Amino acid sequence: MSFFVTNLLVGIGLSMDAFSLAILYGTINLRRKTIWQLSTIVGIYHFFMPLLGYLIGDHFLARYILDPEFLVGAIFLVIAIQMLLSLKKEEEVKPLQSIGSLLLFGFTVSIDSFSIGIGFGTLGQSIISILSSCIVYSLTSATFTYFGLTIGTSLSHRFGKWSTFIGSIILLGLSIHYFLI
Numbered sequence: 001m002s003f004f005v006t007n008l009l010v011g012i013g014l015s016m017d018a019f020s021l022a023i024l025y026g027t028i029n030l031r032r033k034t035i036w037q038l039s040t041i042v043g044i045y046h047f048f049m050p051l052l053g054y055l056i057g058d059h060f061l062a063r064y065i066l067d068p069e070f071l072v073g074a075i076f077l078v079i080a081i082q083m084l085l086s087l088k089k090e091e092e093v094k095p096l097q098s099i100g101s102l103l104l105f106g107f108t109v110s111i112d113s114f115s116i117g118i119g120f121g122t123l124g125q126s127i128i129s130i131l132s133s134c135i136v137y138s139l140t141s142a143t144f145t146y147f148g149l150t151i152g153t154s155l156s157h158r159f160g161k162w163s164t165f166i167g168s169i170i171l172l173g174l175s176i177h178y179f180l181i
Helices: 003-026 030-062 066-090 099-125 126-159 160-180
Strands: none
Touching: 003 030, 003 099, 003 126, 030 099, 030 126, 099 126
16 A cells, blocks of 8 residues: 555544544534634644654653543543533633634644654654655644534534534543543
């Protein structure tokens, strides 16, 4: 299989969590500008996280104290609670409206690409092939995030607050899953 096709398939695999969560977040009826910002942020993270994984690699992980699964679970829990609160007081709680919350979402869906970067080191790939891979991951994840957010927004228009409620329940389930891993 060609280098590009392999990287595209890995990029699609890495993008699936961003896509599914983007559908959930899209149910809070995001503005078009926010959809573009979030898609760009996710793409940027999916470029730099594998590079960071490659550069830091096993040395950092040997000393890593906090379990990444627990961190993802905690982030999902906080965002699910924000989404539930937005149902009650829509004018006061606006999840994914600040740059910090956009960066947090991008980080959450990009943690898995960090581990791909660690794999780069073990495979002995050249820096050119690593950068090429990161570009493919970045473009793929940005595209999948954009389409996920757009689909979620359409669901929000169609089903209203029920779509946000269901999305927050799914996030609560995911957070529990990550806490139990």
